[in-house]
Amino acid sequence: MVNEKLPKTTAEFETELIEIRHLFHQFPELSNEEFQTTASIRKLLLEADIEILDLPLKTGLVAQVSGNKNGPVIAIRCDIDALPIQEQTQLSYKSVNDGIMHACGHDFHTTAVLGSAFLLKQNEECLAGTVKIIFQPAEESGRGSLHILETGVLEEVEAIFGLHNSPSLPLGALGTRSGPFYAAVDRFEIEIKGAGAHAATPEKGTDPIVIAAQIVSSLQTIVSRNISAFDQALISVTQLTCGNTWNVIPETAYLQGTVRTLKAETRKLILDRIRQLSSGIATAFNASAEISFSDGPSAVYNDSKWTDFAFNVAEASGFITEEIPPELIGEDFSDYQKHIPGVFVNIGTGTPYPLHHPKFTVDDNILLKTAHYFAILAEAALHELTTG
Ligand SMILES: [Zn+2]
Ligand SMILES: [Zn+2]
Known part of the structure; x- marks a missing residue:
């Protein structure tokens, strides 16, 4: 007491x-x-x-x-x-x-x-x-x-x-x-819309898997080719989902990942480049890409x-x-x-x-x-x- x-x-x-x-x-x-x-x-x-x-x-x-x-x-x-x-x-x-x-x-x-x-x-x-x-x-x-x-x-x-x-x-x-x-933390999602087909007749469809693969590779050039070596940034693609069997070309592919940056201008540049590359590649392959970003903390x-x-x-x-x-x-x-x-x-x-x-x-x-x-x-x- x-x-x-x-x-x-x-x-x-x-x-x-x-x-x-x-x-x-x-x-x-x-x-x-x-x-x-x-x-x-x-x-x-x-x-x-x-x-x-x-x-x-x-x-x-x-x-x-x-x-x-x-x-x-x-x-x-x-x-x-x-x-x-x-x-x-x-x-x-x-x-x-x-x-x-x-x-x-x-x-x-x-x-x-x-x-x-x-x-x-x-x-x-x-x-x-x-x-x-x-x-x-x-x-x-x-x-x-x-x-x-x-x-x-x-x-x-x-x-x-x-x-x-x-x-x-x-x-x-x-x-x-x-x-x-x-870092600033952003999440991106990309939905690629192609056209499904029999795996034996890819010419009758638009294969979203090939497009997704091109996009994944291209995204990895942003940090190395568009950002100064003295700046710090990171892009990780952490999910790629498409198809569900061996003999069908699917209609869509989905990928998502994260961008980490330390400067506002680098963040904007990377998000812009993700949009340009994804929609440009999809268009070049006669498909479309829907890109969305969820804004994380800066x-x-x-x-x-x-x-x-x-x-x-x-x-x-x-x-x-x-x-x-x-x-x-x-x-x-x-x-x-x-x-x-x-x-x-x-x-x-x-x-x-x-x-x-x-x-x-x-x-x-x-x-x-x-x-x-x-x-x-x-x-x-x-x-x-x-x-x-
Ligand atoms: Zn924690
Ligand atoms: Zn914590």
Whole structure:
């Protein structure tokens, strides 16, 4: 009874955070279905007397800690969703939700940022402004960033900070870079309409398989022939479906894949070339191609001032800092960066399996340090915005 009023020791706080993460890990939920996760976050925030903003969100939430209410506003963002993967770890707290796993470490992000919220709340009278703390749903699939942005909750936010754990960085390292950091992610689909025929009389049809093969080969010339060798881009055709037997030429072929780019102009050029090549080749073979793109998040682009700032705070917080090369994976953190300057950082966990692997783990030893880092970063950023 009395203990509740006493401030926690660092060791107690660390133990509490580790227990919270294990709980999130045990009950993972898919994108846009994070109901129990949201309820748990809400409960923990309310127990710490942290304000939760009233927003029309199905899952996820935004909390707020304010010192000087007339001061600047910044935001910290984490993601809370899991993946449709059957967990294959031997952890005592492994997922109990069949076929769903926190294989990207969003349980770690959620807990670290919750920890930052607790620390900021303890220190709220010293804050030069307001920190909005975003627990974003649906990062993996669903573009949860847009749900948050649509609420208008970030309109006054002047800087935004986000994180991802990185198994390939050593434990205790913080890596990021100024400028493009993660890629824009686009998906393309191409439906080729030819004309079916007996396999013995191809001259009576228009074979979509031959056309699809030409298109696949041609798409692989875009990066090598249309993009500067100093730029970075990638095209992968990941599905080619046509026909269902050995003696019939089918009528249609379907292919799809992904484009990853770091610059807006490269992205536009590649999408234009995919359209030109596919429809041009189909026309040349007397067929037609229907091409569609689903717009994914654009590239994560780190503001140079806030990147330097994040590195400086990291060094002062005992992290080893590392400027790391860009990656061609995607992150909808970029949606926030379209409106708000900010920086996305990687926290090294030095764990053996990559993101999205069924044996993926994070290292709890970096949880407390990450929570402290984001609390200090937020406090320092408010100070920086106040004093210029
Ligand atoms: Zn992921
Ligand atoms: Zn992730």
